[in-house]
Amino acid sequence: MPVEFNHMVVHARDNRESAEFFASLLGLAISAEWGPFIAVQLSNGVPLDFAAVPPETITPQHYAFLVSEEEFEAAYARILHRGIEHYADPHRKQPDAINHHDGGRGVYFVDPVGHLLELITVPYGGWTSSPHT
Secondary structure, eight states: OOOOOOOEEEEESSHHHHHHHHHHHHTOOEEEEETTEEEEEOTTSOEEEEEEOOGGGOOOOEEEEEOOHHHHHHHHHHHHHHTOOEESSTTSOSBTOOBOGGGSOEEEEEOTTSOEEEEESSOTTOOSSOOOO
16 A cells, blocks of 8 residues: 555644634635544545644644645635735745745745645646646
8 A cells, every 4th residue: 555644633722713714714614523623624635633732732833735726816815805914935024925936826824823824836846747636
């Protein structure tokens, strides 16, 4: 069996708040709830399992998501509508902008607990084969 990525636990102060923030911004739905987890399923079958943990134990992480142009457009419109601070770069030096790396578009923003989320329409280095959109 080939090695596949199965799931990711995302630490949150409030697992429902974080799951709903993420799902609503990307036009996804909460797919499951069990124990301390609220899951949001990504298109490739990998769930993000949001888990409430004590705030002092949260270490902000960087999560990047490859999205279609249409998904980017919809998510970026939601970012603008909600007044979410966003940046063209991960160091947050270029506010209120997107980037155009590798011929695509990208944006960075922060979730309710400080995780840096990134949306890109072209993988780093460009497409080596046809995009799966």
